[in-house]
Ligand SMILES: Nc1ncnc2c1ncn2[C@@H]1O[C@H](COP(=O)(O)OP(=O)(O)OP(=O)(O)O)[C@@H](O)[C@H]1O
């Protein structure tokens with residue numbers, strides 16, 4: 001088995017009275033595409049927020065490549081190679097598409113030479129000069145993915161990247177994600193076709209805890225998962 005690039009132990013988050021994650025032990029092998037699924041409010045965004053350093057854990061540890069990063073601020077985690085896109089789109093609306101991607105590349109200490117390459121890969125090359133705030137919602141989401149890729153991440157965390165995308169854009173997204181080499185991916189996704197077609201392994205979160213983990217086939221066949229989640233999905 002590949003080495004574990006990301007590991008959590010006992011990871012817990014309590015917001016004033018609300019426990020969003022309880023004692024999550026999670027192992028992600030290097031190079032894997034992992035989907036993180038679960039009902040609304042299961043604690044998925046909180047979990048990845050603690051991985052990338054945006055949300056401070058109440059207790060527990062996060063290790064990346066064997067190093068305890070539990071107390072590193074977000075920018076230090078980015079410098080180590082952890083990129084993430086938010087559930088809520090967060091491009092710089094007043095800057096051009098090109099400038100957004102260039103800023104992201106620089107944030108990770110990378111060169112701006114990647115920008116043209118990234119814009120080509122995500123299909124935004126012909127909009128490079130456009131002001132990001134003028135893009136459609138779907139294109140803004142794609143721009144965010146490009147901003148993550150520009151950081152040349154070792155671990156790329158995406159929080160519901162296909163939400164609001166058109167079918168053709170979702171198809172392009174699947175191809176983009178499965179075509180990435182040397183990047184470990186943790187993907188929060190409600191769209192089951194994206195999950196089942198891109199993920200090698202799935203973690204199901206329910207009420208802040210891991211309910212099940214397995215291959216797409218195993219998760220599809222899991223009656224506990226069906227009861228908690230899949231049965232209620234219309235996707
Ligand atoms: N800043 C906050 N303050 C208080 N409670 C919060 C905060 N953020 C999240 N929560 C609560 O923590 C729980 C987990 O929320 P979280 O956003 O992590 O779930 P999620 O699985 O990402 O849900 P969704 O699928 O709707 O995005 C929910 O009960 C939510 O209301």
Ligand SMILES: [Mg+2]
Pocket residue numbers: 044045046087
């Ligand atoms: Mg969420």
